[in-house]
Amino acid sequence: MLGVLQVERTSYRRCALTLKDIAERARRDATVPVAERDVERALSALLSSEDIWRVIDLSGVPVMALVRVLSALREAGFLDWDGGRLVLTPEGREFAGSLGIGPKLELKCPHCGGRGTTLGPVGKIADKFKEIARDRPEAIQDYDQGYVTEETTLYRVAFMWSRGDLFGKELIVLGDDDLVSIAAGLTGAPKRIVVLEIDQRLVDFIRDVADKEKLPIEVKQHDLREPLPPDIKGKFDAFFCDPTESLRGFKVFAERGIAALKGPGSAGYLGLTHCEASYGKWREIQRFFLDAGAVIAELRDAFHDYVNWPYIDHMRSWPHLPVHRIPGRDEIWYRSALIRIELVEGPHIQERRYEGDIFSDDEAATT
Ligand SMILES: [Fe+2]
Known part of the structure; x- marks a missing residue:
């Protein structure tokens, strides 16, 4: 009793x-x-x-x-x-x-995976792009790499096209393990594509594909901790980057991207997760965009699906997880929002040189 x-x-x-x-x-x-x-x-x-x-x-x-x-x-x-x-x-x-808490509902549109767009003309290059991507370099931990599915890259390019940021435009891609430059190049829509990439394997891969397929892509090896080369600054209609998610690292990518833009009306695309960024960090990032002269024109959550990377059991959060099961390569759990910003004034960017590690902060989980 x-x-x-x-x-x-x-x-x-x-x-x-x-x-x-x-x-x-x-x-x-x-x-x-x-x-x-x-x-x-x-x-x-x-x-x-x-x-x-x-x-x-x-x-x-x-x-x-x-x-x-x-x-x-x-x-x-x-x-x-x-x-x-x-x-x-x-x-x-x-x-x-x-507490009145019920099960989480995931009500994704079955047609577009919740992305709110179709592939349109980008659908025509889908098979070719997937064939090329089969030989891509594998993601490595050194640069916090982890690429999105090929389908995601295609949807991303379609989205940019539909927003008027691809056809006839000059595009810069800052870090391109997702092979955005190749998918964009294959569509034949952009006037010019420049890639800044630190990883020699990707520099060689993208260059070889561009040569073979006669794509208008220039690839430059560049460490984004360094300011942009003078011939890059202020020259582009749009940038794409999928930043590392420490607040400092995110700003490094975003600052370089924004500094590469011509001015008002130019657009930027970036990825941002929940996995490694609290709403406190989202708020800091949004404030940063506003201060730089940009507006967040669109934000599509969970637009990007990532293929599981080979170093998953060596990532920062692994020892903290309660259960240690390595997910299958295509068992998607890491996603990020697609953010489109557009410059209204400026850009107001102070170009700085960064030293040391840009990948870590307390919320970093996959570095
Ligand atoms: Fe849909």
């Missing part, structure tokens, strides 16, 4: 916990921000899936914050992962229910 009473008391005590309590536990000694809303997002994802990679994707909580929320939920008796699955305990389900 006493035992039953104790159980009841324990469960009463657990359910008296609030999102704030869990968030506070998760924040204990943390170097990353954890919001109460992150706890809510994590619970909603856990009600939809027991798989670690799906929970990361569905929750939209930065990985380094999510692992702390999961630990706090386990500490409270709401979650268990001994069997390699993330299983909410009956108390955990009761907790979520008492």
